[in-house]
Amino acid sequence: xxxxxxxxxxxxxxxxxxxxxxxxxxxxxxxxxxxxxxxxxxxxxxxxxxxxxxxxxxxxxxxxxxxxxxxxxxxxxxxxxxxxxxxxxxxxxxxxxxxxxxxxxxxxxxxxxxxxxxxxxxxxxxxxxxxxxxxxxxxxxxxxxxxxxxxxxxxxxxxxxxxxxxxxxxxxxxxxxxxxxxxxxxxxxxxxxxxxxxxxxxxxxxxxxxxxxxxxxxxxxxxxxxxxxxxxxxxxxxxxxxxxxxxxxxxxxxxxxxxxxxxxxxxxxxxxxxxxxxxxxxxxxxxxxxxxxxxxxxxxxxxxxxxxxxxxxxxxxxxxxxxxxxxxxxxxxxxxxxxxxxxxxxxxxx
Numbered sequence: 267x268x269x270x271x272x273x274x275x276x277x278x279x280x281x282x283x284x285x286x287x288x289x290x291x292x293x294x295x296x297x298x299x300x301x302x303x304x305x306x307x308x309x310x311x312x313x314x315x316x317x318x319x320x321x322x323x324x325x326x327x328x329x330x331x332x333x334x335x336x337x338x339x340x341x342x343x344x345x346x347x348x349x350x351x352x353x354x355x356x357x358x359x360x361x362x363x364x365x366x367x368x369x370x371x372x373x374x375x376x377x378x379x380x381x382x383x384x385x386x387x388x389x390x391x392x393x394x395x396x397x398x399x400x401x402x403x404x405x406x407x408x409x410x411x412x413x414x415x416x417x418x419x420x421x422x423x424x425x426x427x428x429x430x431x432x433x434x435x436x437x438x439x440x441x442x443x444x445x446x447x448x449x450x451x452x453x454x455x456x457x458x459x460x461x462x463x464x465x466x467x468x469x470x471x472x473x474x475x476x477x478x479x480x481x482x483x484x485x486x487x488x489x490x491x492x493x494x495x496x497x498x499x500x501x502x503x504x505x506x507x508x509x510x511x512x513x514x515x516x517x518x519x520x521x522x523x524x525x526x527x528x529x530x531x532x533x534x535x536x537x538x539x540x541x542x543x544x545x546x547x548x549x550x551x552x553x554x555x556x557x558x559x560x561x562x563x564x565x566x567x568x569x570x571x572x573x574x575x576x577x578x579x580x581x582x583x584x585x586x587x588x589x590x591x592x593x594x595x596x597x598x599x600x601x602x603x604x605x606x607x608x609x610x611x612x613x614x615x616x
Contacts, residue, residue: 268443273408273433274299276444277367278307280415281339283446286365287313288336290327292320292346295379296435297369300341321346325353325366332362333473335460337419341367343435344385345376348393354428355394359475361490363422365415366400367431369438372596380596381434383520386573389432390549397487399494401429401501402548404519408442410546417449421501424452425493426459432548434569436521436598503546504555508534512541514608515559517578518567519545522592522599526567529604538612548574556581563611567604568592 271279278300281289289308291301301317308315314331318324324340331338342350347368357364370385372378389402401421405411411433418429461471477483508530509515518526523544533540543555556578564586566575572590579588591607593599 268445270441270443271408272299272439272441273411274369274438275303276408276412277341277415277431277438278303280412280446281365281419282307282311282313284337284416284419286337286339286419288328288331288338289313289340290316290318290324290331290338291340291342292318292324294321294343294346296371296381296438297341297343297367299438300367300369321349322353325350325357328364329353329357329360329362332357332364333360333461335457335462337363337423339365339367339419341369343369343371344373344382347385348388351388351393354400355392355396355398356475357428358394358398358400359396360473361426362428362473363419363426364428365418365422365431366428367415368433370432370434372594378596379435381436381521381569381598382594382596383434383522383569384571384573384594385432386548386568386570389430390551390577398490399427399497399549401425401427401497401550403429403431404545404548405431405433405437406520406523406544408437408440409444411437412444412446413449414546416447420449420452420454423454423457425497427493432520434521498550501547502550502552502554504552505544505546506555507542507544509541509543509559511539512559512561513539514541514563514565514612515561516540516542516565516567516604517545517574518542519548519574520569522567522569525599525601526604528601529608532601532605533608538608538614540608551577551581553581559586561586564588565604565607565611566590566592567599569598570594
């Protein structure tokens, strides 16, 4: 049964439905309804909610809870996620599962409280030190946010790594009908590595990301890289919309992809063969979505200054010209911006 819910509250409920037992966070707009909902509902489900004294303490609480085997989650918005980066790289280095939600807002700095997608580089390139990766989901609707949050917990456990769900603040604040569905089951192993006590029958488990011997650390990095290569092969997700015969293709994600789809529909009405590649994961990047494109031009549409453009160029090996249309600082693109750019590039309907 579908229920009408605000995005942030639906995300929090999805986490509880997925078995989240520990949440630590700190208030920041536009994600405040996530910890607010968790503070009320997570204890009812037998979990623990903590409003930490800072974003830094929150992510380190997640480190501890994940190390003890809990399904742990935190959420924040752009500058708060920036503060969590050291803890995120520690969690990645210790190979602990955790879910992190970022309701992006305009920046840099404290910026604004309006929706943005300007954390693309921080999300996909890693804001912390060292060679590590995060699986990064990018929902385009509240239903997809619910589904991806639930999937994120399973993916985090399966690969033993932190998973990031990024959405612009608009998705957190708007309301849509959603239903809570179970993700496709994964073969999840028992958490024999967790620090839950020895029972007097085994040596203590140690959770650690410190390797003073460089040869051992290199082997750790190589093992992580092998895992990341597997993720690139198996976990990239995307949707192609009217791409097969498209002369011009939009590439977008999140709320902006909904705007880009409207532009595609308008262009088709006017006789211009347009299509859309909508990314569901930002990492691994869905390179296969760009195979066999017949387009003469690509438009990358974002709520940023074009942070994804480089990845699109890499995906097409610079064989197709890539152009940018977007707004920044919390401004939302208009479909006609994309339509007009497409007409400029194609010379209008043939």
